[in-house]
Amino acid sequence: MRTQTIEGLLDGICQSKPDFSPQRFGHVAACDSGLLEVSGLAIPVGAIARIDDGKGRQLAAEVVGFRNGRTLMMLLGDSVLLRPGMRVRPEGWPGMVRVGEANLGRAVDGLGHPIDGGAPLARQTLWPVGGQRHGALERTQVDEQFHSGIRAIDGLTTLGVGQRVGLIAGSGVGKSVLMDMIVAAASADVVVAGLIGERAREVSDFVAHHMEGEQKERLAVVAVPADHAPNLRLRGAMLATGLAEYFRSQGKRVLLVLDSLTRVAHASREIGLMLGEPVAARGYPPSALATITKLVERAGRSRSSNGSITGVYTVLADGDDTNDPVVDTARAILDGHIVLSRELAQRGHYPAIDATVSLSRVMDDIVGEDHSLMARELRGLIAHYESNRDLLLMGAYKAGADPRLDLAIAMRPKIEAFLTQARGQAVSPAEARGQLEQIFADVEG
DSSP, X not given: OHXXXXXXXXXXXHHSOOOOSOXXXXXXXXXXXXXXXXXXXXXXXXOEEEEEOSSSOEEEEEEEEEETTEEEEEESSOOTTOOTTOEEEEESOTTEEEEOGGGXXXXXXXXXXXXXXXXXXXXXXXXXXXXXXXXXXXXXXXXXXXXXXXXXXXHHSOEETTOEEEEEEOTTSSHHHHHHHHHHHOOOSEEEXXXXXXXXXXXXXHHHHHSXXXXXGGEEEEXXXXXXXXXXXXXXXXXXXXXXXXHHHTXXXXXXXXXXXXXXXXXXXXXXXXXXXXXXBTTBOHHHHHHHHHHHHTOEEBTTTOOEEEEEEEEEOGGGOTTSHHHXXXXXXXXXXXXXXXXXXXXXXXXXXXXXXXXXXXXXXXXXXXXXXHHHHHHHHHHHHHHTHHHHHTTOOOTTSOHHHHHHHHHHHHHHHHXXXXXXXXXXXXXXXXXXXXXXXXXXX
């Protein structure tokens, strides 16, 4: 394995063309909370530069704008070693990232550098960090089921290949656990996981849990924990999406998991506020919410390559407020949402999926009419039971007063068994459908 890696690196060096053009550089003129002003260097927005302190140590920065003839940059790390007059040199290809098969089985940071202790990646393909723009008709219709392995999802909010769905919940309700279960059981050629703005421990746990056995060969991880610079977190999300686009262009079925979309919006908000952008909605500048739309719209099915990106995005509802601007924006642009309830989690109901408010906008197009009717009927019975839950707990309900509520009470044990699922347990779509039919068959019998 090590020999193959070294040979790949040597091949890449041999194929690269030397650059004998004059090397440009500028100087640090000002610094304010990680925002730099650099004089004498005109490079495009999105370009990466290295700041040399003259002692062998380098800092990385990204161009974010221009002002009064100077280039504005944001550091991709701490500003502890920064001082006026340091040389700034551009590096790499502005607006491009390197992607390739070498990412499979590896974990990298927002700049594509390995964080798993392995050798540098031998990547050859340059890909636009902001994605490739296509016409609206390039995205084809979602007409095939996506197998998540989660009974409550496959049965009641069936997802499709190429769909974009959000996992919406407050903190500590089980978004990451549900995401882990989907990654482990999903039927996809390639899985790209973007762990953006989360705890470093969660990154370690995810890599240790999934980077083993045959699953490792189809998984690529991009991880930028919460303590990293906001523009590095944003670049991590765009790199993960770019990787998914690259594999889709090869005709593969890709599962893109981004945890979390809210942290991406937070990073974009930090950048916007630092650049002086006015606040529009509850502390979010317009660019922060637009970033969500741009990322989500890059997923989907491709007409030209016949590949697909099924996007699963976790969305943190700050303070359990499902009308938060980020949640509301994500819900509007996504093709469905799965809402996790803190109340259900407190009852020990896992996964804590609230079936009454969860929705898949493509379900009716990819399942049969009988399946759709059963799912709709079951959600109605769950909602009817929950709306009368307090009455039942007080013992104030008299059997026979409401036939539909009597039916919901009789079916309750079967419904609870259907909606709950142990971590690590995967259910096939046929099993989910069969168990859904069995709930109604038992009642009719």
